[in-house]
Each structure stands twice: as C-alpha cells, then as structure tokens.
Amino acid sequence: MPAKSAMRIAQPPSLATMAADRLRNAIIDGEFTLGENISEERLCEAFGISRSPVRDALNALQFTGLVEVRPKRGSFVFNPTEDDVAKLCDYRFMLEREAALMAVRDDKDALARQLQDAVAAMVQAHANGDRRAYGHADTAYHAAFFLCCGNGLMRDAYRLAEARLATLRTLLTAPFDERRESGLAQHRDMAEALLSGDTAGFEAMLKVHADWTGRLTAALQSQKEHPKP
Known part of the structure; x- marks a missing residue:
C-alpha cells in the first residue's frame, strides 16, 4: 500500500x-x-x-x-511619492546586488540558465509586442538573483517590495517600445558582467538600471495628467 x-x-x-x-x-x-x-x-x-x-x-x-x-x-x-520611489530604488539595488553576488557564488550554473531564459523570454515578448509577457520576463530576471542566492532571508526581504517593483516596472516600460529595447541590452550586459566575474561593472550597471527616480516621477505625472478613462 x-x-x-x-x-x-x-x-x-x-x-x-x-x-x-x-x-x-x-x-x-x-x-x-x-x-x-x-x-x-x-x-x-x-x-x-x-x-x-x-x-x-x-x-x-x-x-x-x-x-x-x-x-x-x-x-x-499604492501611490508612491517621489521620496517613496527613491527609497524603494535604494532598497532594490542593495538587495539585488548582494543576492546576485551570493547567487554567483552559491549556484552560478542555475543562475546563468535562469538569466538566459528570462532574456530569451523578453526578446520573444518584445518581438511579439506582448508588453505583459515582457514585464513578467523582466521580473523573472531579477527574481533569479534571489532564487539562486541560497538565502531564504534575502528572498523574504525582497518579497516585501517585489510586487510594488513589478507594478512600477510595468508603468515605466509597458507604454514605451524604446525603453524595452534599451532594457534588453542592459539585461544582457548585466548578466555578462556578473557571470564573467566583472563585479564592479555589474554593480555600476545595476546602479543605473535600478535608479528609476527621475523616469518614474515623469511617468507618474503623466498618469495623473492622463488618467485611465
């Protein structure tokens, strides 16, 4: 039995x-x-x-x-202020940087596969004009750092902000084809630097990539001026 x-x-x-x-x-x-x-x-x-x-x-x-x-x-x-966005970006950068470095050390092969799969999904979604699928793949890319870092506490800390980050990511990238295009290049470059051992290069690129403050402030203002019917 x-x-x-x-x-x-x-x-x-x-x-x-x-x-x-x-x-x-x-x-x-x-x-x-x-x-x-x-x-x-x-x-x-x-x-x-x-x-x-x-x-x-x-x-x-x-x-x-x-x-x-x-x-x-x-x-x-939720409806963040400019200061809320700045703090969220700082929180995100700090956690993603540490989780990514831990993931390379703890499970580099799995991290490489997940980043590659996420980028491939982003490429396909962009080619199909599927903004929703692109956003999901973008979120999966950054989640890979935490899935492979080997530290449950880091994952729990990220989950506190993950949904808000994903929502702001949609607001920032979904309406703009050129931002998805440049975002693809950034994700490829960050993965290459991280996996090749160029820690300083990865950190510098992530710092720029994670700083949404100015762009989100403009997007939030645009949303207020052009509310959903």
Missing part, C-alpha cells in the same frame, strides 16, 4: 488566497492605476465571491504595500 503521504489530497487554496493572487496580478499588469480606488463590490461581482474573502485578500495585499486600506474610506492601489 502506498505511503500515507503519497495518498494525501492537497488542500486547495482558499478563496481569499485566490482573490489576492488575481488582484495582485491585475495591479502588477496595469489593470489598475496607482492610487485607484478598489471597489469591494466590483471585486465580489468580478470574482463571484462574498465580501469576506475579498476583504481578507485586500488585507493580505496591504501587508506587501501593494494596497492601502483606509478606514471608512476604502481600499486603494
């Missing part, structure tokens, strides 16, 4: 977990604008579920900083 563990049926995810995952992806993919009110009623209707799991989902996303729940006012997509 098979072992009990082999016969055990895995518990399906809760409605709140599924709702949180769906809403998280929708925000990251730009289906909501920054600062937009998230109607519980519309989410209930769209997901076909009651208010309780929807509220649990919103509270879970609040923990990641992706959603702001304001008592008696409702729930809103």
Whole structure:
C-alpha cells in the first residue's frame, strides 16, 4: 500500500488566497492605476465571491504595500511619492546586488540558465509586442538573483517590495517600445558582467538600471495628467 503521504489530497487554496493572487496580478499588469480606488463590490461581482474573502485578500495585499486600506474610506492601489520611489530604488539595488553576488557564488550554473531564459523570454515578448509577457520576463530576471542566492532571508526581504517593483516596472516600460529595447541590452550586459566575474561593472550597471527616480516621477505625472478613462 502506498505511503500515507503519497495518498494525501492537497488542500486547495482558499478563496481569499485566490482573490489576492488575481488582484495582485491585475495591479502588477496595469489593470489598475496607482492610487485607484478598489471597489469591494466590483471585486465580489468580478470574482463571484462574498465580501469576506475579498476583504481578507485586500488585507493580505496591504501587508506587501501593494494596497492601502483606509478606514471608512476604502481600499486603494499604492501611490508612491517621489521620496517613496527613491527609497524603494535604494532598497532594490542593495538587495539585488548582494543576492546576485551570493547567487554567483552559491549556484552560478542555475543562475546563468535562469538569466538566459528570462532574456530569451523578453526578446520573444518584445518581438511579439506582448508588453505583459515582457514585464513578467523582466521580473523573472531579477527574481533569479534571489532564487539562486541560497538565502531564504534575502528572498523574504525582497518579497516585501517585489510586487510594488513589478507594478512600477510595468508603468515605466509597458507604454514605451524604446525603453524595452534599451532594457534588453542592459539585461544582457548585466548578466555578462556578473557571470564573467566583472563585479564592479555589474554593480555600476545595476546602479543605473535600478535608479528609476527621475523616469518614474515623469511617468507618474503623466498618469495623473492622463488618467485611465
């Protein structure tokens, strides 16, 4: 008779977990604008579920900083200030730099494969004009540092900001073909420097690549001037 563990049926995810995952992806993919009110009623209707799991989902996303729940006012997509963006960029650079160097030391072969796969996916998505797939591949590229670094605490630290970074990445690159084109070159160059042992070169390129402050400020202002209909 098979072992009990082999016969055990895995518990399906809760409605709140599924709702949180769906809403998280929708925000990251730009289906909501920054600062937009998230109607519980519309989410209930769209997901076909009651208010309780929807509220649990919103509270879970609040923990990641992706959603702001304001008592008696409702729930809103996060809406960073220029200072918030600057701090997020600093946090990102610090973590990605250390995780990347740890990944080269801990599992260089796996890191090389994941970076290569991510760049290939970015190339294909750009050629197809698939902005959403490009953003997902871009996010996978940077996540590879943490998947291969061998340190769970580093991964946990990154997850605190990962969804916000992915959302801002969509805002910054999705509408601009030329930014995706230059981004491809940057990702290739960073991978080549990192894997070849050019630590100083990699750090310098990552510093520039991770500094979104000026570009995001302009993009945020453009979004305010041209709100989603």
